[in-house]
Amino acid sequence: MSESEPERTTDRDEAETLPTGASSVVTALEDAGVEAAFGVQGGAIMPIYDALYQSDIHHVTMAHEQGAAHAADAYGAVTGEPGVCLATSGPGATNLVTGIADADMDSEPVLALTGQVATEMVGNDAFQEADTTGITRPVTKSSYFASDPDTVGDTVGEAFALARDGRQGPTLVDLPKDVSNAEDVARPGPAEGPETQDIPDEADAEEVSRAAHALADAERPAILAGGGVIKGEATDELRQFAVDHGIPVITTMPGVGAFDETHDLAMEMAGMHGTGYANMAITHCDVLLGVGTRFDDRLTGGVDTFAPEAEVIHVDIDASEISKNVHADYPLVGDASTVLRQLDDALPRSPDAAAWRERCAEWKDEYPMDYDAPEDEPLKPQFVVEAFDEATDADTIVTTGVGQHQMWAVQYWTFTEPRTWISSHGLGTMGYGLPAAIGAKVAAPDQEVVCFDGDGSFLMTVQGLSVAVRENLDLTVCVLNNEAVGMVRQWQDAFFEGRRMASEYPWGPDFATLAEAFGAAGFTLDDYDDVADTIAAARDYDGPSVIDCHIDPREDVYPMVASGGANGLFALQEEHL
Amino acid sequence: MTGELPGPAPEERPHPSGRRNKQGIRIDPQAEAEPEIRREVLSALVDHEPGVLAEVSGLFARRQFNIESLTVGPTATDGLARMTIVVEETGPGVEQVKRQLRKLVPVHAVRELDAATERELALIKVGDDDPAGVAAVAEMYGGEAVEAGPEVVTVELTGTESEIDAAVEAFERFGVREVARTGTAALAGGTEFTAHETHDNE
Ligand SMILES: Cc1ncc(C[n+]2csc(CCOP(=O)(O)OP(=O)(O)O)c2C)c(N)n1
Numbered sequence: 001m002s003e004s005e006p007e008r009t010t011d012r013d014e015a016e017t018l019p020t021g022a023s024s025v026v027t028a029l030e031d032a033g034v035e036a037a038f039g040v041q042g043g044a045i046m047p048i049y050d051a052l053y054q055s056d057i058h059h060v061t062m063a064h065e066q067g068a069a070h071a072a073d074a075y076g077a078v079t080g081e082p083g084v085c086l087a088t089s090g091p092g093a094t095n096l097v098t099g100i101a102d103a104d105m106d107s108e109p110v111l112a113l114t115g116q117v118a119t120e121m122v123g124n125d126a127f128q129e130a131d132t133t134g135i136t137r138p139v140t141k142s143s144y145f146a147s148d149p150d151t152v153g154d155t156v157g158e159a160f161a162l163a164r165d166g167r168q169g170p171t172l173v174d175l176p177k178d179v180s181n182a183e184d185v186a187r188p189g190p191a192e193g194p195e196t197q198d199i200p201d202e203a204d205a206e207e208v209s210r211a212a213h214a215l216a217d218a219e220r221p222a223i224l225a226g227g228g229v230i231k232g233e234a235t236d237e238l239r240q241f242a243v244d245h246g247i248p249v250i251t252t253m254p255g256v257g258a259f260d261e262t263h264d265l266a267m268e269m270a271g272m273h274g275t276g277y278a279n280m281a282i283t284h285c286d287v288l289l290g291v292g293t294r295f296d297d298r299l300t301g302g303v304d305t306f307a308p309e310a311e312v313i314h315v316d317i318d319a320s321e322i323s324k325n326v327h328a329d330y331p332l333v334g335d336a337s338t339v340l341r342q343l344d345d346a347l348p349r350s351p352d353a354a355a356w357r358e359r360c361a362e363w364k365d366e367y368p369m370d371y372d373a374p375e376d377e378p379l380k381p382q383f384v385v386e387a388f389d390e391a392t393d394a395d396t397i398v399t400t401g402v403g404q405h406q407m408w409a410v411q412y413w414t415f416t417e418p419r420t421w422i423s424s425h426g427l428g429t430m431g432y433g434l435p436a437a438i439g440a441k442v443a444a445p446d447q448e449v450v451c452f453d454g455d456g457s458f459l460m461t462v463q464g465l466s467v468a469v470r471e472n473l474d475l476t477v478c479v480l481n482n483e484a485v486g487m488v489r490q491w492q493d494a495f496f497e498g499r500r501m502a503s504e505y506p507w508g509p510d511f512a513t514l515a516e517a518f519g520a521a522g523f524t525l526d527d528y529d530d531v532a533d534t535i536a537a538a539r540d541y542d543g544p545s546v547i548d549c550h551i552d553p554r555e556d557v558y559p560m561v562a563s564g565g566a567n568g569l570f571a572l573q574e575e576h577l
Numbered sequence: 578m579t580g581e582l583p584g585p586a587p588e589e590r591p592h593p594s595g596r597r598n599k600q601g602i603r604i605d606p607q608a609e610a611e612p613e614i615r616r617e618v619l620s621a622l623v624d625h626e627p628g629v630l631a632e633v634s635g636l637f638a639r640r641q642f643n644i645e646s647l648t649v650g651p652t653a654t655d656g657l658a659r660m661t662i663v664v665e666e667t668g669p670g671v672e673q674v675k676r677q678l679r680k681l682v683p684v685h686a687v688r689e690l691d692a693a694t695e696r697e698l699a700l701i702k703v704g705d706d707d708p709a710g711v712a713a714v715a716e717m718y719g720g721e722a723v724e725a726g727p728e729v730v731t732v733e734l735t736g737t738e739s740e741i742d743a744a745v746e747a748f749e750r751f752g753v754r755e756v757a758r759t760g761t762a763a764l765a766g767g768t769e770f771t772a773h774e775t776h777d778n779e
Pocket of ligand 1: 428430
């Protein structure tokens, strides 16, 4: 900072009016408790940045707006409060879109603020104009166009509250330059969600009672815990309920972390790459209590064969999820923790499910997640994931890209705490891992952050290393490098007779050298003997480090349920597909 | 390729015999019937502001809801507009439409109307070769000529959607040049409110 740089002071606290629309935006953020924001500068958003200059909000300058949105998303996933991202108009805003869509699919609270050309230029195809609200409307809870400088701060507050409350998700406020630059504007009030949105809390008592009786009468009950359990802060209630009543718990992918995977009742993740035992349990249960899940097709497989003998109790805070994909015999619209308490109170007795629990335990023995790791062959990714898990604390946050490495991470890391598994579930966005690790580390500086990435995914947002270096974020990226977009290669082998079109790239960079070029620490790992030491060295490094881990390029992900297939028919090897 | 896991192969496992239909409802395969498509009239009270129509129509497009018509206009309350939406969906489909609509921020209330007063307005432009014939058909359907000649007559009429369908067909013999229809507008019958702030949770 140069001597002549103006001092960062604020005298806005007591004022009735604020100097500019932009200062009203920043005041609204401060009043809402925002501590960090991720963004990239540019013409139309400059007034907002100028107001941020005076603020205590920690702004993390990103290298690409997609990364800003992913970082905000992960920040939201870790803290439960909306992550904030900023971008300029036009290309800045369109670069955000992938990250916003990702947050929308995973119900992550994100507030995006975009600059826009001056109101009178809108519609003229002005320089760097894009119809940001139009483009983002389908992928947000709501996309606001700020038209009045006196209410722009309230609009930002409303968008913040909307992102946070009810079923969480992204919102956006588009800020025309003239609105941001307008002078002497009204001070915003406290952040309040829109009056048209009621947020359900308790579910209908009669429906709860019917559901509770169905559950009590079940012989093969199972809980399916989705991401809503974590977002609804209901993990304690869920654990209590499952343990008190002896009900096995299956999770969706976003639900990983909702139930301690070391518990006897944990069946872990079901679905396309879920465990065999979870898929057996979900296929054979007779009452399925789904909490905070949208029964996505990667979980259900073909709906015709999904839990075909189960009565479904569906707890969700979003009424539009009820019977959207799978019919709910007992729809319970409400807050996950409240409804779990209601169910507990209404349950006449615990289900008599000892035989079923035994069956579930047998499935765990019958379908273990055991892999071969011969010393004389290339490294197995599963081994590396397990070694990392062993080396780190339980509260370590794991982020990933999308592909095989993501599945090995979720399968072979043992998750015991909520908000430690941060991934791109619904949209499946390659490139999510590193910016998410940045967002997670900013959100939780005291927790260790490990990103498992694929070589393909890492290349999509690798520029984020410059951000991690500048912010001196102590995070570790482990690239499970198979010199291919491996998940595509796996599908080509299984479903396209091995025609590997555009999926193998052995000419990828040396990621250790690349990391060093950015100013991060780089390591290369290709031998079982070095796994522990390399992990230790990378973790010890004070700052971002990258391990280029050369894994067996032939390794496939199993179990696998073919797309649209029956969960109970999960393949354990290619011949089963 | 490698990566196989131990365990019984798919054909060695027990498999339940139950099935679900496309709506995810458990079924008796013998008795499975395709769910019936219904025509339902929905009324929504919405903010009267730019972008709301785009938001609602975008929702219908991206979720592949089948709509037959959508009309919108101001109400007696400043700042609020009423949309009447005629959908053709299965029972679960209609429920989805309502729930998705309620999630939109500018939507205050949504209601399905059963015993509603439904009307649509149509302008029908026909040839004027047989003015007496046109007048007679117009009268039969309660319409009137609002503009006459040269060469064409424009008839205005209101009625239910099926009445208008019938009228347009009746006018065919005079040579229908163009038709403009508003789509159905509807209000709940009697003293009931159509869609009101308090209806949001129905
Ligand atoms: C942005 C984006 N583009 C394309 C895809 C399609 N896709 C899904 S998985 C995958 C392979 C990812 O390769 P890599 O990151 O190297 O991970 P691996 O599967 O090898 O572990 C691809 C291309 C995607 N999910 N996201």
